[in-house]
Amino acid sequence: MKNSRNVLVTGANGFVGTRLLERLRASATLRAFGAVRSISSSDTERLFEVGDIDSRTDWSVALHNQNVVIHAAARVHIMKDTAADSLAAFREVNTAGTLNLARQAAAQGVSRFVFISSIKVNGEQTLQGATFKADDVPEPGDAYAVSKLEAEQGLWQISLETGMEIVVLRPPLVYGPGVKGNFASMVSLVSRGVPLPLGGVKNKRSLLALDNLVDLVTVCVEHPAAANQVFLVCDSEDLSTPELLRRVGVALDKPARLIWVPGGILRLGAFMLGRRAMAQRLMGSLQVDITKARELLGWEPPMSVDEAVLQCCRALRVC
Structure with a gap:
């Protein structure tokens, strides 16, 4: 070659x-x-x-x-x-x-x-x-x-x-074919129609489709402007936890069953069960600014959230 x-x-x-x-x-x-x-x-x-x-x-x-x-x-x-x-x-x-x-x-x-x-x-x-x-x-x-x-x-x-x-x-949380852990568990819960007490959560989180991460890594292998830089990377759209669950439901063709529960009660329950860190991930915000990658590298995430969620659900064999 x-x-x-x-x-x-x-x-x-x-x-x-x-x-x-x-x-x-x-x-x-x-x-x-x-x-x-x-x-x-x-x-x-x-x-x-x-x-x-x-x-x-x-x-x-x-x-x-x-x-x-x-x-x-x-x-x-x-x-x-x-x-x-x-x-x-x-x-x-x-x-x-x-x-x-x-x-x-x-x-x-x-x-x-x-x-x-x-x-x-x-x-x-x-x-x-x-x-x-x-x-x-x-x-x-x-x-x-x-x-x-x-x-x-x-x-x-x-x-x-x-x-x-x-x-x-x-990168923030990366999801895609082969993902395990909390994201796979969330897809499974929606697939099985389990009621989830997260309907009232009003956070915003940046996630990252695996193919979007791979795309930026590939750009960084050769792009001269990438040298000696730090880049944050995420999808082009931030979602609340309820929005993400609804997108998963659309991909599965099974509506997410979301129940409204006051945030204080959710946090108290998580604390009592020793799941404070999980509550933070589900209820807290974590947003990422990828302006630097856009301006220095001319990079845009090539895969939409909806495409990536559908790809992930298909790989998990739940749709």
């Missing part, structure tokens, strides 16, 4: 990495490789087995002749974390593991390192009418977010020392 650039995707068999590798391998100008913890007998095409990601991982074979690294692998946010020291566990993978990879990448001549961070670096919620912006002062609220912020800070130092370009992306 003439004038092609080699791109290594870490976490290549994960939720984001799988889709990203598919997209990159369809490119006429990029030659994509994947790094995974372990390789199965049926999944060997242009993949490298690297084992666990931490401060000691040897990336030398996977990084050979690579031009760009997209670091999608991470220790993800865990609802019921059983680690004795949660912050230390996140730091070992998300901070030390990332910086170990970046140092080896720079030493092998990688020109650009694209890091998929998290909107949680900015904070947990936005006030009514406010949005998170790329250049806001970070306010991480938990161990996961702290580990991501520390990785970002270390990457800027490595860039300063080596000249390797850094691109940081901070």
Whole structure:
């Protein structure tokens, strides 16, 4: 392939990495490789087995002749974390593991390192009418977010020392084919016609379709203006929790059964059940401003919310 650039995707068999590798391998100008913890007998095409990601991982074979690294692998946010020291566990993978990879990448001549961070670096919620912006002062609220912020800070130092370009992306909740967790549970509840006491919630949240994230990552691989920038990323439309549930209902052709319950009662119930964090995600606002990506990169989310929700529901085999 003439004038092609080699791109290594870490976490290549994960939720984001799988889709990203598919997209990159369809490119006429990029030659994509994947790094995974372990390789199965049926999944060997242009993949490298690297084992666990931490401060000691040897990336030398996977990084050979690579031009760009997209670091999608991470220790993800865990609802019921059983680690004795949660912050230390996140730091070992998300901070030390990332910086170990970046140092080896720079030493092998990688020109650009694209890091998929998290909107949680900015904070947990936005006030009514406010949005998170790329250049806001970070306010991480938990161990996961702290580990991501520390990785970002270390990457800027490595860039300063080596000249390797850094691109940081901070996505909110990503949904799409293969999604698990709360989003999949929500779709299941609507599909089964379970009454949900969320009809009175008046929040606004930015979400991110998987294909929209993959599209921006792909742009950031080659766009000259992406170098040494932080970008926030989300869909083109923010929704309240009831609006999202109704969109899911439309995709399923099963109306969402929403019941109006006063917010104070919902919060009290969540507190008593030890589900305060879940209540915050369902009732609080978190809005993201993607003006910077629009202006610097000319990027617009290619997939609408309705298209993405329908695609997700079909993949979950509930419509």
